[in-house]
Amino acid sequence: MANTTNISAEALADIDQLDGPLSQRVYTALRDAILDMKLVPGTVLRKAAICEQFGVSRSPVADALTRLSGDGLVDVIPQSATRVTRFSLDEIREECFLRDAVEVAAVKRVAATRTHDQILQLKRNVHLQKLLVEDEDFHGFFEADEAFHKMLLEFTGFRSVAAIAGQLALQLRRVRMLVLPKAGRPAETLAEHAAILDSITDQDPQAAAKAMRYHLAQLINRIEPLERQHPDFFC
Amino acid sequence: MANTTNISAEALADIDQLDGPLSQRVYTALRDAILDMKLVPGTVLRKAAICEQFGVSRSPVADALTRLSGDGLVDVIPQSATRVTRFSLDEIREECFLRDAVEVAAVKRVAATRTHDQILQLKRNVHLQKLLVEDEDFHGFFEADEAFHKMLLEFTGFRSVAAIAGQLALQLRRVRMLVLPKAGRPAETLAEHAAILDSITDQDPQAAAKAMRYHLAQLINRIEPLERQHPDFFC
């Protein structure tokens, strides 16, 4: 088994410059590392190693791993090991279905209720995306992309719907990082975002729903070929 | 503060006739007790008391509480206390929005793809509901109600979408227990379920979506007056 990483790399190291309980900090650090694919699927997480890395005892680490397990980001094999969950095409398809359901419903609502200020914020974000595409700043674009979708969820008027929906699609967020760097994809994404924004501006919920549905469909189309490219990330 | 229950009642006690790790069993027992409203919102959960109840040490209990916190079923006040989360009308409205988005999308899909066997299973379930309404078996009806919605989610063809969606609306499940015993509501619910089933049988996704949307809207309508009736359950 050469391709299953056994050592939790130094690359994750986020030292304790955060606040709050220790277990929370450990959780956040590990979570971010997993979501950013710094800890690739299949990586074995050893409690002892993590304790050493952060200079804490096993309690907060165990606590953090329990939470990550609840998020579906790690698989705990009882009495044996804990590893970063691999992708499952079936599960990804399910999350796409759910994400589609939620985000299409959200964009419909926002198209109907949008305020002038909300349009402005979205326009600003899309403009930023344009600049980032031109600069070929993939990482920056990824963040702006996320912010765009998050904004739409928040503009439903439901304060924490963005948080819950975000939690729901944690796996998807990881895969998107693999999809984005494909040549030309950021530019296409930008165009799709612009189309969504136009429909919202026109207060046309049906058109907005259609644009969003098309946009989200692009993701699953691009994920499926990925299994051949990174076979060790899938189970 | 007389109305905040301070003692975790015996009523929860599910002894260790389950299998798996201890922490899992404790988690399940507490979770079920909370979802069945045997532990009412606001109840303070004392680690020591729970340890005694189950005859285990603090580790598995702490583990279980961490998971429950992740599910949003308990609030942990650092260094102070852990209590069963109270209802928040805002959050409930958000969960209704999400549940609507997901279940309407699901029922649309099922209406389009349903097989003969699936129709049969749904018919059987609705028939069972009818019998339970006639017998005024509220608890049984509640379970059949849940099973009906779960079936619809499973019939999307996405195996675990029911699990994820169920996780999403844990709070709602609690409130539904308060709403159901209202006079006449089970019979109405039954009729709404039947309407949904009819639309699915007719392979009419739009009608099914409309019927589902109407059905789900009844819940939020009935929750809002509830705040006056059980003020100590809300925050």
Added chain:
DNA sequence: CGATCTCAACTGACATGTTAGTTGACAGGT
């Protein structure tokens, strides 16, 4: 009598010792 300050008791957070289950390498037999 009322507002505030103090302190003891209680709670969860964390550290660490112990136990039991799993795994994989290796020896021995086929």
Added chain:
DNA sequence: ACCTGTCAACTAACATGTCAGTTGAGATCG
């Protein structure tokens, strides 16, 4: 060469001891 049974090393799970922050009752002061 291959299958198999054994066993040692490793892991997560669990128990328990310690610490620090919170809380609320009662003492103290205005």
